[in-house]
Amino acid sequence: MKTLVIASGNAGKLREFNQLLAPLGIDVRPQAEFNVPEAEEPHITFVENALAKARHASRITGQPALADDSGICVDALGGAPGVFSARFAGEPRSDARNNEKLLADMQGQTNRAAHYYCVLVLVRHADDPQPIIAEGAWHGEILSEPRGEGGFGYDPLVLDPSQGKTVAELPHDIKNRISHRGKAMAALLEKLKLYPL
Numbered sequence: 001m002k003t004l005v006i007a008s009g010n011a012g013k014l015r016e017f018n019q020l021l022a023p024l025g026i027d028v029r030p031q032a033e034f035n036v037p038e039a040e041e042p043h044i045t046f047v048e049n050a051l052a053k054a055r056h057a058s059r060i061t062g063q064p065a066l067a068d069d070s071g072i073c074v075d076a077l078g079g080a081p082g083v084f085s086a087r088f089a090g091e092p093r094s095d096a097r098n099n100e101k102l103l104a105d106m107q108g109q110t111n112r113a114a115h116y117y118c119v120l121v122l123v124r125h126a127d128d129p130q131p132i133i134a135e136g137a138w139h140g141e142i143l144s145e146p147r148g149e150g151g152f153g154y155d156p157l158v159l160d161p162s163q164g165k166t167v168a169e170l171p172h173d174i175k176n177r178i179s180h181r182g183k184a185m186a187a188l189l190e191k192l193k194l195y196p197l
């Protein structure tokens, strides 16, 4: 069985990576199992932050590592919170306070369009000159109150109009099939066929 270090400390992401990869016979190991501390995410693009996180975990573990940098990009807010989604309401980071701030900033807005965006980066080793990079997006709308108990992060506020449900109301297998992360993972797995681990 192939082992892959997941360069994330986000429990919601880790759960989804396990759901996506365990059925493929990939042994998914959170970086915390190797005592990898949280990486810096100093960049203004998702891809740079994801690469930084993957390298950091691979450097410390000596193993291949997969990182995810993602966020919610809201049209009426000029794409914010975007790459700063995790820190939208400042420190200490909190999904509840981030969601409250998003609701407040969207008060009175009629344009509710938004998309989730995810970049995945896989490095075979810390100095890998050919990182595997894949992206995915998922378009929806920001509601004016939360709905649903599933998922994590901004999910209770994000409606998928084609499903008639918020992301937090979707069964996880459906989220994983249609989400920004699920689509990025499908693309990453295609690329991995060319350059296996």
Ligand SMILES: O=c1nc[nH]c2c1ncn2[C@H]1C[C@H](O)[C@@H](COP(=O)(O)OP(=O)(O)OP(=O)(O)O)O1
Pocket: 007, 008, 009, 010, 013, 041, 053, 068, 069, 070, 071, 072, 085, 086, 087, 098, 116, 151, 152, 153, 154, 155, 167, 179, 181
């Ligand atoms: O499917 C999702 N459902 C709900 N919220 C989501 C999703 N995907 C990203 N998000 C939000 C969570 C966080 O506010 C930000 C990611 O920030 P991001 O830096 O990539 O992750 P993080 O700091 O939580 O964990 P880590 O960097 O250790 O992977 O976007």
Ligand SMILES: [Mg+2]
Pocket: 041, 086
């Ligand atoms: Mg982060």
